[in-house]
Amino acid sequence: TILLPYEKMREVTKTVLYDNEDPPQHWHTYLEKVKASAETIGYPIFIRSDEASNKHDWVHSCYVEKPEDLEAHMFNIVEFVEMQFLSDLVLRGFIVREFMELDVRFTAFNGFPVAREFRFFVKGGRLQCWHPYWFPSAMVEPSTEDYISILAEMENLPETDLEILTGYAEKIAGVLNGYWSIDFCQLADETWAMTDMATGNQSYHFTRCQHTPEQQKEDYPDPYEDTWKRQKEERKALQEKWAVKTP
Ligand SMILES: Nc1ncnc2c1ncn2[C@@H]1O[C@H](COP(=O)(O)OP(=O)(O)O)[C@@H](O)[C@H]1O
Numbered sequence: 001t002i003l004l005p006y007e008k009m010r011e012v013t014k015t016v017l018y019d020n021e022d023p024p025q026h027w028h029t030y031l032e033k034v035k036a037s038a039e040t041i042g043y044p045i046f047i048r049s050d051e052a053s054n055k056h057d058w059v060h061s062c063y064v065e066k067p068e069d070l071e072a073h074m075f076n077i078v079e080f081v082e083m084q085f086l087s088d089l090v091l092r093g094f095i096v097r098e099f100m101e102l103d104v105r106f107t108a109f110n111g112f113p114v115a116r117e118f119r120f121f122v123k124g125g126r127l128q129c130w131h132p133y134w135f136p137s138a139m140v141e142p143s144t145e146d147y148i149s150i151l152a153e154m155e156n157l158p159e160t161d162l163e164i165l166t167g168y169a170e171k172i173a174g175v176l177n178g179y180w181s182i183d184f185c186q187l188a189d190e191t192w193a194m195t196d197m198a199t200g201n202q203s204y205h206f207t208r209c210q211h212t213p214e215q216q217k218e219d220y221p222d223p224y225e226d227t228w229k230r231q232k233e234e235r236k237a238l239q240e241k242w243a244v245k246t247p
């Protein structure tokens with residue numbers, strides 16, 4: 001993982017996205033630094049900004065196969081951050097990571113590889129609860145019809161793995177105060193990697209969990225609801241309703 005802080009992102013965002021002009025010279029200097037980091041790590045690479053990866057746009061955002069794609073993928077993330085103006089996302093730089101081969105079961109969204117990931121909540125240094133990271137209501141355009149049963153199977157976390165991840169989560173939380181969510185994903189070789197953390201109060205909990213804030217229960221559907229199937233049916237009904245009737 002290589003962190004590349006960049007203080008002039010606001011200026012570049014304004015120039016490129018709002019004024020439709022070429023980026024200033026310091027952007028090109030920064031881009032060369034990101035490229036050099038990617039070269040050191042080796043393609044494909046995983047990129048993200050300090051606060052977001054726009055993972056749902058996978059093949060156009062965080063997953064980068066070659067140097068020629070880097071700038072466009074970075075601007076995809078810049079635009080994503082800019083579109084989140086209702087939240088307080090900002091962009092203070094990019095992060096280049098070695099691309100890890102996950103234990104992928106199918107893809108969803110824009111080619112995103114869905115693998116076994118779990119979210120652990122720790123409060124005051126102790127495990128509060130944990131749940132799978134992926135679930136039916138989060139899925140959009142899964143690559144297989146069978147995704148609900150595959151997700152159900154992926155949710156099984158053997159006792160030994162639960163012990164390992166609880167150990168990791170409490171160790172990480174031990175050096176930080178407060179309330180945190182910590183995400184772990186399983187690699188193809190069955191080991192675990194920590195990929196992300198966020199403050200506990202701002203992290204999604206399974207709505208069936210006893211620790212879920214009331215507001216979240218209202219805002220999100222039941223994780224086991226098959227929303228993708230419902231959306232498909234609604235879309236089909238709309239298409240039929242508005243279909244142009246050829247004489
Ligand atoms: N280095 C990596 N190699 C492969 N996949 C990764 C890597 N880092 C993250 N991912 C995948 O991308 C997802 C999003 O990454 P993350 O850093 O958590 O971004 P975000 O904050 O946008 O969720 C992870 O849940 C994981 O599935």
Ligand SMILES: [Mg+2]
Binds near residue numbers: 183196
């Ligand atoms: Mg994440």
